[in-house]
Amino acid sequence: EMQLLESGGGLVQPGGSLRLSCVASGFTFSSYWMTWVRQIPGRGLEWVANINREGSEKFYVDSVKGRFTIFRDDAKNSLYLQMNSLRAEDTAVYYCARQVVTSSDVFDVWGQGTVVTVSS
Amino acid sequence: AIQMTQSPSSLSASVGDRVTIACRASQGIRNDLGWYQQKPGKAPKLLIYSASSLQSGVPSRFSGSGSGTDFTLTISSLQPEDSATYYCLQDNNYPFTFGPGTKVQIK
Numbered sequence: 001e002m003q004l005l006e007s008g009g010g011l012v013q014p015g016g017s018l019r020l021s022c023v024a025s026g027f028t029f030s031s032y033w034m035t036w037v038r039q040i041p042g043r044g045l046e047w048v049a050n051i052n053r054e055g056s057e058k059f060y061v062d063s064v065k066g067r068f069t070i071f072r073d074d075a076k077n078s079l080y081l082q083m084n085s086l087r088a089e090d091t092a093v094y095y096c097a098r099q100v101v102t103s104s105d106v107f108d109v110w111g112q113g114t115v116v117t118v119s120s
Numbered sequence: 121a122i123q124m125t126q127s128p129s130s131l132s133a134s135v136g137d138r139v140t141i142a143c144r145a146s147q148g149i150r151n152d153l154g155w156y157q158q159k160p161g162k163a164p165k166l167l168i169y170s171a172s173s174l175q176s177g178v179p180s181r182f183s184g185s186g187s188g189t190d191f192t193l194t195i196s197s198l199q200p201e202d203s204a205t206y207y208c209l210q211d212n213n214y215p216f217t218f219g220p221g222t223k224v225q226i227k
Contacts, residue, residue, distance in 0.1 A: 045207055104154070
């Protein structure tokens with residue numbers, strides 16, 4: 001069974017840092033692009049960042065550029081999101097998802113999410 | 121960034137009804153659009169990709185159509201388990217952007 005399991009969420013003060021992890025199982029992790037999507041409580045979904053199979057291409061939503069870094073470790077079947085200079089508006093549930101890139105880009109396997117709360 | 125809008129923001133319908141949700145992009149995105157279903161406390165689930173292709177395992181009562189700027193998700197016969205929020209997502213251009221969602225409730 002294909003699974004993604006996020007961890008690393010928690011309570012952090014504004015300006016602080018947090019690293020999210022996402023461990024994959026049940027599929028060949030190194031063969032896929034991966035992505036992070038977040039959801040502010042009670043609100044909609046926002047795509048945050050993604051990374052290609054080789055780790056050489058990374059894309060970010062403007063609101064996190066320069067503060068967040070996505071990276072991967074294929075030996076550990078793991079995806080990461082390093083979040084620095086956190087703001088209250090970064091408070092959300094963060095999901096990792098497998099991204100299938102063909103004629104379209106789809107997010108076909110999702111984790112259960114990890115909660116990040118930025119508050120003093 | 122490409123802006124996505126959805127209408128209606130919410131709807132209430134009876135079991136067996138045909139339900140249609142609209143999604144509009146602020147600029148042409150060819151057919152680079154997906155539809156996702158999300159139930160409370162759960163991760164989103166892919167229903168439709170490339171505007172009209174049904175994801176494996178998704179019931180055939182779900183269908184998608186459209187191209188360019190206007191897209192539609194149709195549920196041909198609403199079932200109780202379809203109560204959820206539905207989001208469209210454009211993957212034509214970075215940053216990928218979701219619509220604000222349409223909440224579907226069962227009468």
